Amino acid sequence: xxxxxxxxxLRDLRRAGRVAISAIVLITLSLAALGGFWLVSSNLGRAVAxxxxxxxxxxxxxxxxxxxxxxxxxxxxxxxxxxxTYIAKADALRALKQVLGKDASVVDHLPANPLPASLxxxxxxxxxxxxxxxxLVGRLAALPEADEVAGSADWIERLSQWQRxxxxxxxxxxxxxxxxxxxxxxxxxxxxxxxxRHETEIxxxxxxxxxxxxxxxxxxxMMQGLAGAVLALIALMAGYSLVAPRLEPLVNLTLGIPxxxxxxxxxxxxxxxxxxxxxxLGGWLARARREP
Amino acid sequence: MIEVHRVSKVYSVGPVKVPALREVSFRVSKxxxxxxxxxxxAGKTTLLRLLYRDDRPSEGDIEVLGHDLVPMRRSQVATxxxxxxxxxxxxxxxxxxxxxENIAFVLRVLGAPRRELTARVFDALRVVGLSxxxxxxxxxxxxxxxxxxxxxxxxxxxxxxxLADEPTGNLDDAMxxxxxxxxxxxxxxxxxxxxxxxxxRLARALHRRTITLDGGRVVKDEG
Numbered sequence: 005x006x007x008x009x010x011x012x013x014l015r016d017l018r019r020a021g022r023v024a025i026s027a028i029v030l031i032t033l034s035l036a037a038l039g040g041f042w043l044v045s046s047n048l049g050r051a052v053a054x055x056x057x058x059x060x061x062x063x064x065x066x067x068x069x070x071x072x073x074x075x076x077x078x079x080x081x082x083x084x085x086x087x088x089t090y091i092a093k094a095d096a097l098r099a100l101k102q103v104l105g106k107d108a109s110v111v112d113h114l115p116a117n118p119l120p121a122s123l124x125x126x127x128x129x130x131x132x133x134x135x136x137x138x139x140l141v142g143r144l145a146a147l148p149e150a151d152e153v154a155g156s157a158d159w160i161e162r163l164s165q166w167q168r169x170x171x172x173x174x175x176x177x178x179x180x181x182x183x184x185x186x187x188x189x190x191x192x193x194x195x196x197x198x199x200x201r202h203e204t205e206i207x208x209x210x211x212x213x214x215x216x217x218x219x220x221x222x223x224x225x226m227m228q229g230l231a232g233a234v235l236a237l238i239a240l241m242a243g244y245s246l247v248a249p250r251l252e253p254l255v256n257l258t259l260g261i262p263x264x265x266x267x268x269x270x271x272x273x274x275x276x277x278x279x280x281x282x283x284x285l286g287g288w289l290a291r292a293r294r295e296p
Numbered sequence: 297m298i299e300v301h302r303v304s305k306v307y308s309v310g311p312v313k314v315p316a317l318r319e320v321s322f323r324v325s326k327x328x329x330x331x332x333x334x335x336x337x338a339g340k341t342t343l344l345r346l347l348y349r350d351d352r353p354s355e356g357d358i359e360v361l362g363h364d365l366v367p368m369r370r371s372q373v374a375t376x377x378x379x380x381x382x383x384x385x386x387x388x389x390x391x392x393x394x395x396x397e398n399i400a401f402v403l404r405v406l407g408a409p410r411r412e413l414t415a416r417v418f419d420a421l422r423v424v425g426l427s428x429x430x431x432x433x434x435x436x437x438x439x440x441x442x443x444x445x446x447x448x449x450x451x452x453x454x455x456x457x458x459l460a461d462e463p464t465g466n467l468d469d470a471m472x473x474x475x476x477x478x479x480x481x482x483x484x485x486x487x488x489x490x491x492x493x494x495x496x497r498l499a500r501a502l503h504r505r506t507i508t509l510d511g512g513r514v515v516k517d518e519g
Binding site for chain 2: 007203212
């Protein structure tokens with residue numbers, strides 16, 4: 005029976021002809037737009053998450069404390085502090101030498117270590133937001149040992165806002181195209197309903213179950229949706245394999261992520277499912293609008 | 297098999313009430329071949345439509361194959377129709393399918409196993425004498441052949457009841473005689489047949505029980 009229903013759905017698709025092709029193209033466009041924005045947004049999201057983990061606030065100390073553990077204890081007790089590391093003047097100098105690499109010998113000519121001791125504070129998740137980070141900076145600046153406090157999460161938040169904006173644009177464009185796709189599938193299905201009215205009449209006369217009458221309509225809509233989703237995926241894969249190798253060095257440098265990721269298997273299934281759902285919805289709407 | 301009791305049917309055309317059937321009563325036993333005779337507009341088609349539950353009577357009761365049709369829900373109609381073969385004046389063949397496919401279509405929508413299709417379709421085609429035209433499209437058939445194909449489609453499920461609404465209406469005498477012979481053969485196999493026709497000569501020539509309708513009333517039930 006399933007074979008028959010699928011066969012009827014395919015026959016219906018052939019009948020819908022150009023309208024069905026238009027519907028498939030629109031579904032392809034809507035899912036490609038949605039998927040494209042989703043890809044950019046998810047990669048930007050990876051960068052944001054990575055940078056959120058790396059937010060550090062540095063408290064430069066007036067002088068090297070004689071008992072760093074006591075200062076560390078007080079800092080750990082401050083709300084919004086997830087962790088703190090003491091960096092002695094000597095450690096800071098060693099780090100500078102490492103950064104300088106082959107030019108490290110220049111440090112040896114300094115009359116004294118000019119670098120201050122510092123505390124590297126890791127904010128908790130709630131303090132990694134711009135407001136949270138600002139509050140934490142204020143609390144750290146109030147420490148009697150603090151000379152200067154550096155660090156904020158503002159730019160990460162801006163990056164995050166860009167990511168959200170891209171996701172919203174993607175959803176908006178995708179939604180508009182999706183509505184157009186649904187309406188086109190509905191039109192294609194309405195044409196099919198008209199073309200298959202004789203079959204429907206015969207089916208009802210011989211006592212065919214409602215499922216045999218209605219399922220091919222739903223199936224052909226789902227097939228249009230699935231075909232559109234597969235084409236969108238192919239387009240996105242082609243775009244990704246073309247663009248990713250060229251963009252990766254740039255995003256590595258600017259965003260600090262080593263590579264650009266394509267969809268996970270779950271993402272691919274979601275896109276295919278979304279296409280199938282769009283098409284099915286179009287088919288169902290036509291059937292509901294004009295009962296055969 | 298069929299029990300029609302004091303059935304009336306009135307159509308409303310705006311404020312105007314048009315009676316199509318008035319207090320029609322009759323019984324048809326299993327295996328009977330009954331002719332519904334009467335001029336155009338006598339109520340034959342309306343009566344047949346009530347028998348396959350395409351419409352409900354305004355008054356009265358109808359029982360077909362043990363089903364009480366008046367209170368029958370829409371979802372139950374399909375079950376009733378699976379036991380009834382129906383043919384019309386217009387053969388209603390699907391133009392884009394061959395004769396074989398038209399008949400097999402009915403079996404497929406009812407979920408018949410694919411391996412049984414060929415044998416069952418050709419059995420039906422043999423009964424109507426159309427085996428050699430299995431691969432022809434409806435446009436390639438004469439009207440008589442098209443009607444025989446429609447008959448094959450109606451009997452391929454071996455229904456106990458066959459309703460035929462003017463199946464010879466579009467045919468010349470020779471072709472009509474062929475269809476009548478096929479119907480007689482089908483009836484001889486035990487199928488109950490109700491044949492509606494406005495052709496009084498055909499009704500008489502059949503020598504079967506004839507219920508004559510006039511103005512929506514049964515005016516004669518003889519034979």
